[in-house]
Amino acid sequence: MQNFQFHSASSLQxxxxxxxxxxxxxxxxxxxxxxxxxxxxxxxxxxxxxxxxDQKSASGRSELCKIFAGGGDxxxxxxxxxxxxxxxxxxEIEELRGVTETNDSVRIGPTTTFTxxxxxxxxxxxxxLLVQAASSVGxxxxxxxxxxxxxxxxxxxxxxxxxxxxxxEGNLELxxxxxxxxxxxxxxxxxxxxxxxxAADEILTGILISKLSPGTRSGFEKLGRRNALTTARMxxxxxxxxEDDGTISDLRIVPGxxxxxxxxxxxxxxxxxxxxxxxxxxxxSATLMAESIxxxxxxxxxxxxxxxxxxxxxxxxxxxLLQDN
Amino acid sequence: xxxxxxxxxxxxxxxxxxxxxxxxxxxxxLRVLREELRLTGTKKGCEQGDCGACTVIMDGxxxxxxxxxxxxxxxxxxxxxxxxxxxxxxxPLQESFIENGAVQCGxxxxxxxxxxxxxxxxxxxxxxxxxxxxxxxxxxxxxGYIKIINAIEKASK
Numbered sequence: 001m002q003n004f005q006f007h008s009a010s011s012l013q014x015x016x017x018x019x020x021x022x023x024x025x026x027x028x029x030x031x032x033x034x035x036x037x038x039x040x041x042x043x044x045x046x047x048x049x050x051x052x053x054d055q056k057s058a059s060g061r062s063e064l065c066k067i068f069a070g071g072g073d074x075x076x077x078x079x080x081x082x083x084x085x086x087x088x089x090x091x092e093i094e095e096l097r098g099v100t101e102t103n104d105s106v107r108i109g110p111t112t113t114f115t116x117x118x119x120x121x122x123x124x125x126x127x128x129l130l131v132q133a134a135s136s137v138g139x140x141x142x143x144x145x146x147x148x149x150x151x152x153x154x155x156x157x158x159x160x161x162x163x164x165x166x167x168x169e170g171n172l173e174l175x176x177x178x179x180x181x182x183x184x185x186x187x188x189x190x191x192x193x194x195x196x197x198x199a200a201d202e203i204l205t206g207i208l209i210s211k212l213s214p215g216t217r218s219g220f221e222k223l224g225r226r227n228a229l230t231t232a233r234m235x236x237x238x239x240x241x242x243e244d245d246g247t248i249s250d251l252r253i254v255p256g257x258x259x260x261x262x263x264x265x266x267x268x269x270x271x272x273x274x275x276x277x278x279x280x281x282x283x284x285s286a287t288l289m290a291e292s293i294x295x296x297x298x299x300x301x302x303x304x305x306x307x308x309x310x311x312x313x314x315x316x317x318x319x320x321l322l323q324d325n
Numbered sequence: 326x327x328x329x330x331x332x333x334x335x336x337x338x339x340x341x342x343x344x345x346x347x348x349x350x351x352x353x354x355l356r357v358l359r360e361e362l363r364l365t366g367t368k369k370g371c372e373q374g375d376c377g378a379c380t381v382i383m384d385g386x387x388x389x390x391x392x393x394x395x396x397x398x399x400x401x402x403x404x405x406x407x408x409x410x411x412x413x414x415x416x417p418l419q420e421s422f423i424e425n426g427a428v429q430c431g432x433x434x435x436x437x438x439x440x441x442x443x444x445x446x447x448x449x450x451x452x453x454x455x456x457x458x459x460x461x462x463x464x465x466x467x468x469g470y471i472k473i474i475n476a477i478e479k480a481s482k
Contacts, residue, residue, distance in 0.1 A: 006333070006350035006396045029394065036353065036392045037373040087350065089397055115386070139462020140440065142374055144386040145393070228461030229375065 001039045008089040012096065012175065015203055018088055020177035023201035025085035030111045031145035033138070034154045042082030096149075096205060099123055108207040110149025114161070115140070117148060126211050129218035129237060133164035136222040139229040149204045152186060155261065157193050158232050162186070163256035164220060165207065166264060167237040173206035174198060183208070193260045216241040216250060217321045221313055232257040234306065236313045240321045246276045253289065255310055259296050265289045268314075277322055286311040337398050339364070340408025348395045355379045355390035357398075358405060366406035366435050370464075377463030380436035381405050387443035387462070406435035409442065418442060421480035422473070429467030436463045441477045450481055 004027075009015030019026055029035050090096055090111060097109040099120040106126050108117070117123055117134035124131055130148075137143055137151070137160045151161040152172070170186045178201060186207075189196045198204065212218070218239045224230030235256035243249050251272055253265040268289035275281055290307050297303075332347035335357065346361050355372075358364045358381070370378030372391045379390040382404040410416035418441050421427070428434050437460055444451055444459035451459065456477045457470075465473060 001351040004350055006394065008396065008399060029397070031392075032394060032397065033374055033389075033392050036394070039351075040372060087394070089394070091397060138374065139377065140443075140459060141377060141380055141387050141389045141462040142392075144388050228458075229464075 001036075001043050002083050004084050005086050006089065007086065008092050010092065012093055012203070012205065015088060015090055015093060016175060016177040016201075018086075019201050019203065022086045023199075026088055026200070027084035027086070028088050028090055028153075028203065030089075030091050030147045030150050031113065033142050033146040034150060034156065038082050039084075090203065096203075101126060101211075104211050106209045106211060108148055108209070110152075110204045110207060111147045112149075114138075114143035114146050114148070114151075117161075118143070127168060127209060127218075129164045129168060129220055129239065130161065132220035133161045133222075133235075133237065136160050136220070136232075136235070142229075148207060152189075152207065153196055153198060153204055155190050155192075155194055155196050157260055157262070158257045159262065160222060160232055160235060160256065162190075163235060163254040163262045164237040165209070166262055167218070167239045167252045167254040168209045168212075169252070171208040172198070172204055173208055174202040175205045176202040181205075187263065190261045190263070212239065213241065213250075217324050219317045219321050221317050222256075223309065223313065234258055234310060234313065236310075236317050238314070238317050238321060240318070242277075242322070247274055248272050248277055249274070253314065255289070255293065255314070258293050258306060258310055265292055267292050277318070282315055282318060286314050289314060333396060335395055335399055337400065338402045340404055350394070350396060352395045353391055354381070354383075354393040354395050354398045354403070357395040358390060358403075364405050364407050368432055368435055370432070370436075374462075375464070376433070377436040377440065377460075378433055380439040380463060382439055382443050382446075385443070385446065387440050387459075389462075404439070404442070406438060409438060416442070418445070418477065418480045421476040425472050425476040425479060427468060427472040427476035429465075433463055433465040433467075437465065437473055441480070444477070445481055451477070453478060 007018050009018060096111045098112055099122045100107050101122045106122060114134040114137045118131055137146060148161055151159050152165060165186050172184045172186055172189055174182050174184060189198060191197050220237050222235040223233050237254045239252040241250035251269045253268055254262055256262050268285045271285040271288060272281055290311050294303055332349055334345055335348045336345050346357060348357055355369060358367050367381055367390055368378035370376035374389045374392045380387050381390045383401050410419050418438050440460050440463050448455060453474060456474050
């Protein structure tokens with residue numbers, strides 16, 4: 001890893017002050033399960049990049065960084081800024097951790113680990129979708145370190161918890177020294193793979209989620225190459241509300257790991273909204289969802305496999321939710 | 326911003342002993358354990374959290390030492406394989422691994438034992454599924470896992 005200075009924030013204010021002065025060159029670290037491999041991979045390719053740039057100019061490191069950042073295909077999954085001058089540790093900020101609830105909403109601290117999410121009584125009772133998604137991440141060691149905030153702000157296409165947060169219409173509470181607090185829907189924060197609209201001087205201080213209205217059901221399913229410690233090939237988060245007359249009054253479908261940036265499948269949702277979930281409609285919805293996905297990703301070698309599978313996962317999950325009482 | 330970065334003093338407790346070591350900000354906990362403190366029982370494998378060979382217990386939880394910046398371990402309590410037993414008095418898990426033939430090449434063993442230890446601390450009578458889940462972050466390319474699972478199950482009894 002290339003050198004950087006390290007600071008462990010003792011409080012949110014300390015963190016915000018540190019960041020405000022160094023925003024451009026500072027990377028925030030929490031669990032580090034994404035950042036550390038990214039910094040290490042960037043380092044492996046650095047010497048190659050340096051040789052090339054030396055032939056052109058004897059410029060300083062910042063230019064090397066720019067050239068390096070252009071080589072996105074050399075390092076798969078490379079976040080944009082992998083050569084920070086400063087790294088700010090936010091894991092010791094007490095107020096950024098844990099799950100709390102009010103009458104109608106749940107607040108999750110960004111450095112709450114996946115293990116803590118799985119053990120949270122509030123989440124088990126109010127938002128079991130998040131418990132399911134968190135328990136599908138990596139292995140125990142990763143779940144003991146990796147955090148919900150990191151899963152969101154990394155915005156990796158293969159993220160497991162992020163699609164569930166989208167299905168729950170989560171909001172991000174962002175803090176900066178300059179602008180104070182702002183609230184941003186998660187869906188609006190996601191710009192491109194590994195990129196969000198969160199400003200360089202902002203710290204994510206909370207994930208805010210409204211409780212689901214009584215009777216609302218939710219489900220999560222993940223498909224990987226193996227059962228444990230696996231990167232999602234595909235996941236599906238669904239939130240559903242069925243009225244007494246059998247019609248669907250709320251439906252949110254978020255497939256994971258099939259698109260560059262996760263998002264709601266509103267076309268597929270609309271087919272079923274206000275209707276009774278009869279088989280032909282479910283088929284139409286699944287077909288439209290697959291079409292919408294492959295319109296975004298284009299046809300690839302894997303499409304022939306993914307197309308039926310994404311439809312079947314959705315249909316199976318929906319069927320399961322319709323049977324739940 | 327390169328050579329002039331100074332080392333910082335890292336204080337932590339390792340296997341019950343207070344330790345002080347000067348570290349660079351870029352060093353991982355794994356590097357400090359192996360290279361600075363010469364605790365080489367913790368293995369370096371994939372260095373990206375996929376293999377679990379570097380598993381140690383930090384504040385009671387199994388973690389990958391390769392994914393933790395050393396300075397993030399400031400003031401933490403770390404348990405490594407060196408603290409598990411002594412050659413004269415092996416830990417029951419170590420005894421059980423030997424008795425059940427759960428060690429072949431040995432590279433994954435320290436990580437497996439630390440994951441097993443973290444499990445038994447939280448749940449002294451795990452069932453097979455719970456054992457499988459607890460070692461799901463540790464890869465073994467020799468044993469096929471069955472003997473490791475048996476060894477942990479027998480050690481818990």
